[in-house]
Amino acid sequence: MSSVEVIMASTLPGNPHGFLGRRGGISTGDLAGLNVGTGSNDERAAIVENRRRAVAAVLPGAELATVHQIHSAEAVYCARAWPHDDRPHADALVTDRPGILLGILTADCAPVLLADREAGVIGAAHAGWKGAIGGVTDAVIAVMETRGARRDRIVAAVGPCIAQASYEVDDGFRDRFIAADAGNARFFAGRQFDLEGYVGQRLRAAGIALVEALHLDTYADPDRFYSYRRATHRGEADYGRQVSLIGLPPKPA
Template sequence: MSIEVITHPALAGAAHGFLGRRGGVSTGIHAGLNVGWGSEDDPAATAENRRRATAAVLPGATLVCAYQVHSADVVVVDQPWDEADRPRGDALVTNRPGVLLGILTADCAPVLFHDPHAGVIGAAHAGWRGAIDGVTDRTVEAMEALGADRAAIAAVVGPCIGQKSYEVDAAFEARFVEQDDANERFFRPGKAGHAWFDLPGYVAHRLHAFGVGVVGMLDEDTYAQPERFFSFRRATHAGEPGYGREISLIGLG
């Protein structure tokens, strides 16, 4: 099975792709294109999956990833680093050709950014914690420091857990509503003491509110599509001992 590379027209000026689990060599619960070193998969399979992912989006590029910690921290990539020495952070920005920025997810929202006029790209990992703490805002600011104009930036929210699959408790909802009463619109009432949270909608809202010029969404629910995507929550609900990670990529040729 070939790798599925999902693209969006708003990012057409950059090599990019939101990849799922199709086309990899991992087996078992990690079956497919698992790229997560922390997934307890066979390291050789993970390395091969990363090689295939890179070749599918920008052949010859150097893949660069951060050690993701659910923060709002952004790393500027001046040159590639060894995987063992990757810095902590949840977003990457660069203006260097031949560097392929990679964000790993398994329900959290990957967001890819491109300012085609300035030649600046970014990639962010927006789980609920990073999203509410402003990881997308910080990514835009880091791109501006490299010469980007937020009004010229296109950002696309990739495959992540959808509202119909994301049940949260009242304390979770209260955290968002306390930040802004208007955030109530991203929660649909559920059973007593619970609600259904629209993570991609909230992330897209943050991008619009921060002045990003073009905001796109893929509307692909990772939880609901086991044949296409890995999902932490789905694996947890199934009682599986681990889960794979998919990768979203963007680079300048």
């Protein structure tokens, strides 16, 4: 049995965290590996076990908190993990509660993990192109500030997502970004869009001084990551979702 691969960011030392891919899970077939997506057609028991393994690999004993992701710019505060059927519709979440592990699911979109260690406040955001241009990173920072974080202390990491070389878009897509800000033209090479670069720049423009991009392409590495676009291009019937996690360790007794 292979172990769960936990990819860590140098910007987040001291915060239990990890960008997980597909290694170390029990799902089979097109979804083989650590699929955690309840929206897939995977067996429920496999998803539950994969989620258990993911939590154990990053912060054993923690409660996993996720949201019903809708490609929005909505961010919410998490005081405790919600029951699966009662999760808020949002694409980012924030906590200052030890023992909670924030989880964001992706399959090409950019996962963003954030922390203000001094304030003891963490955040996680799902930044697909819709959420990114809509301001999901601004929203998660704003909620972190309500819990005592300061943007000049917040550090962030942008995890595995579809890379520019793999992300061809149409002219309407490009025109939308340039209409929002002419400077966004720098994130396009012809019809190839740099989602990771765009998300990183949104974070820096919001006042986050330290932003790390991991430069890992979900589309181009099928052994390591799930990818919606790759599954579509291959004509596969379904696709898995990987999870990115950040938490605060429980306080000593």
